[in-house]
Amino acid sequence: MKNPLLETEGLPAFNFIRPEHVEAAVQQTLDQQRAKLRQTEKIAAVTFESAEELERIQDVIHRVWSPIAHLNAVLSTPELRDAYNNCLPMIAEFSTEMAQNGTLYALYSQLEQDIDPAEKIKLRLLSHTLRDFRLSGVSLPEEERVRFKHLVMELSQRQAAFEQNLMDATDAFKHHEVNEEALVGIPDMVLRRAKELAKAQGHSGWLLTLDPPTYLAVITHAKNEDLRAHYYEAWVTRASDQGPQAGRWDNRPLIEKIASLRHESALLLGFNNYAEFSLATKMAGTPEEVFEFLQNLAEKSKPVARAELEDLSEFAGRAVEPWNVAYYSEQLKQTRFGLADDELRPYFPLPRVLQGLFKVVEKLFGLKIRANYGIDAWHPDVTYYEVCAEDKSPIGGVFTDFFARPNKRGGAWMDECLVRCKLEGLNQQPVAYLVCNFNPPVDSDPSLLTHDDVVTLFHEFGHTLHHLLTEVDYPSLSGINGVPWDAVELPSQFLENYAWLPEVLPWISGHYQTGQPLPAETLATLNATRTFQAGLSMVRQIEFALFDFRLHAEYVPDQGSRAEEILARTRQEVAVMEVPSFNRFPNTFSHVFGGSYAAGYYSYKWAEVLAADVFSAFEEKGSFDPETAKHFRNCILATGGSRDAMDVFKEFRGRAPSLDPLLRQTGIQLEG
Ligand SMILES: [Zn+2]
CATH class of the missing domain: 1.10.1370.10 (Neurolysin, domain 3)
Incomplete structure (x- = not known):
């Protein structure tokens, strides 16, 4: 049978992909694309087609690699993990070959000189690629280039060692407790795990660890101040010269x-x-x-x-x-x-929330979203949704995988399955993966979300829209690609706002047994907690x-x-x-x-400021004002990495970003 990973059209055949397909497909694809790369390097007459060819090469590799990396994250098995890990060096080697390729660098430099400045997107593609070439040291004299490569490698080893020390220090800490009184307040789930752990190691009582959920549970809920102080000390002295494990795994050097x-x-x-x-x-x-x-x-x-x-x-x-x-x-x-988080769950059954979310994006952007149950996926919980424009023309799609299960990575994320790519003979529409770890449905009851979960879903759907509504034809600039790190959270944080809107809450909430909407006073309290x-x-x-x-x-x-x-x-x-x-x-x-x-932690706050400022334009004109929504879509969602992030922001807002909307939204600064 043919290797399903080598299909060049349509959606990946997830159901047919086996671990034994992985290495063969990656090896074969890299060999073929390497040959194409060699050909491109040899072409004497430099035209933009060479740059397009490189876009194509990278897209072919992404097409093969994306389902592998995705399956490894959501449906991992030891065999798949091994196959995936065996491919990592091959993929890394190919990326280095591209990034450090002097011939390609010369080719792009030539193209940049020749290109008609009116061809803005092409120019952007070239300047972006050239920038990345320079940042990987390709234009340095030989000796310096060698030194640079060495620095990069040593840095990645040292960073990994830092991480390893921290992990070892965290894992090594245990707190043994036999007195139940000392643990009052700590949630049952954490205590049950601690009891099992103690038992497994032949102890009586409870053995508490220092992993983040346990640390948070103790520091937030334990009535016993001595225990909280002990945990605090252990936490803030990990991998250092202080605290209960002073001097072991010290990260200072x-x-x-x-x-x-x-x-x-x-x-x-x-x-x-x-x-x-x-x-x-x-x-x-x-x-x-x-x-x-x-x-x-x-x-x-x-x-x-x-x-x-x-x-x-x-x-x-x-x-x-x-x-x-x-x-x-x-x-x-x-x-x-x-107001306890869990109390609200009955009001947020997932099907209801999803319906409301789709209504929001339909109202904002005229999108039509409907499930297609005939599409092959990797797990029975997965649904494929087709996304169409107002005139019913297809735009792309999204696979949703909502529930926690064993062998699935924790957290929530959006990732690219297929990237929009329109080149001669190729018209590929974007497809996203939207992954969460919500509580699965139990018996006949649907999955019930906390409001935090609801906000997470809106956040990830914001990323999904960024990926799907792109109008850029070159994959390296389409969707979230090429968007600076401090701006890429803008669409996601923007959409979070809709999960709080009083007019949206009735669409996304309804008691799963009675259909009753969220009571008005609960809604008010919920909104008040936002700025706590x-x-x-x-x-x-x-x-x-x-x-x-x-x-x-x-x-x-x-x-x-x-x-x-x-x-x-x-x-x-x-x-x-x-x-x-x-x-x-x-x-x-x-x-x-x-x-x-590194030198990028500020990005979290930077993007929050942008998102709040964008949303404030909607607050001024109306949360669903069609003109504002269209303007936002055209300026920011459609352009991806094809334009300068500050330019498009200013075009949308008519001015540079302001801190005020975020300060107002968080209640730090009062209205007016
Ligand atoms: Zn995000």
Whole structure:
């Protein structure tokens, strides 16, 4: 039988894909595309067709790789995982071959000179690709290029080691408890797991771990302050010279090394520091712009955060230390709102929510969405939806996979199954995967969501719209591709707003047994919870973002990273609460030292500001104002990476982004 992964048309045949197909398909595809790459390199007359050929090559590889990576995430088996892992080096090798290809770099440079400047999208494609070439060091003299490659490799090893230390330190911590009294308040589910673990290791009582859900459960719900303090200390001293495991897996030397490697690699490429390097692919222009952005937000939020802390202390009847914040906040929230997340579940049955969500996007963008049950998928829970324009012409599709099950990665995400690609002889429409981990239906009852789940669904559907409503024909710029990291969360965070609108709630809610809508007073309470302690959460995020950005912008080789000094200065400016001297937050900051958020943590806040500002245009004109919706679709959703993110924002809003809408939305700044 033919290898289903090698089909070049239609949707992937998920039901027929087996682990034994994986390596063969990837190997064969890479060989074929490599041959095409060689041919393209040899063409003497340089025309834009060569660039199109490279778009095609990358799309063919994506077409094969996307279902493999997806299945590995949602329906993993040991065989599939092995096959997937065996392919990773092959894929990485091919990407490096493309990114470091001097011949292609010369070809694109020539094309950029020859192209008619009126061909804006083509020009964008070339300049984007050239930028990425430069950022991978291709244009450096031989010796420097070799050094750059070495730095990149060493960096990825050190970052992985940072992550590994943190994981080992987290896993090694155990708290053994035999006195049930000491565990009062901690949710049953966590205690049940702790009891099983103790039993499995031959202990009586409970064995509590330090994984994030357990840590959160203890710090938020445990009545026992000593236990909370113990957990806090263990958490903020992981992989450091302090706390219960002081000196084991200390990440401090790695922080130094990573900061230094990043700085050197940025200098090689001609930047003054790694923060500038990070911004080369982002919407924010200069480090000064980022600093000003964060400092402005901090200045506005700090008084509110301070007042919230005072409010909390008053409620607690004492000064609130860091290990008591989550606990008293939860108590305060319960007292003030009396609204538990789970209470709302009966009002949000998934089929009802989905129907309401589709109604929202139909009203906004005229889209028609309907299920097609005849499409082959990877699991019986999966549904394929066709998405059509107002005139019924098909736009693309989305596979939804909503329920938690074993062998499925946690969390929620949107990913690309097929990317829009319109080239000579090829007219491929976009198709998305929308994956969540909601509670599955039980017996005849539907899946019942919390309002948090509902917001998550709207968020991921915002990404889906970005992917589907693109009008760009080149895959490297269509949908979310080529969109800067600090702008890519705009459509998702924008759509979240609709999950809170009083006019939308009746569409998405209805008691699963009685059909009753959400009572009006519950609705009001729900809306009030949205801004609960928004100031405290804002200053915490700004502290992280500012620390990350400073560390990379202010690096001086002979002084090292100065992580503690920079953090202390940042906290002085931004934070409203003292932390104990044993706190080693940088040693646990894996977004920045283990992952790819270096000098980019600010992106979370940046995109939030954009999304709130876009939504404020709808608040002014009406949540479903057709003109505003059309304008938004044309400026932002349709253009993907084909235009400058700041330009399209300004075109939509008629001005540069403003902080005010976010500050209003979070209740930090009052109306008017
Ligand atoms: Zn997102």
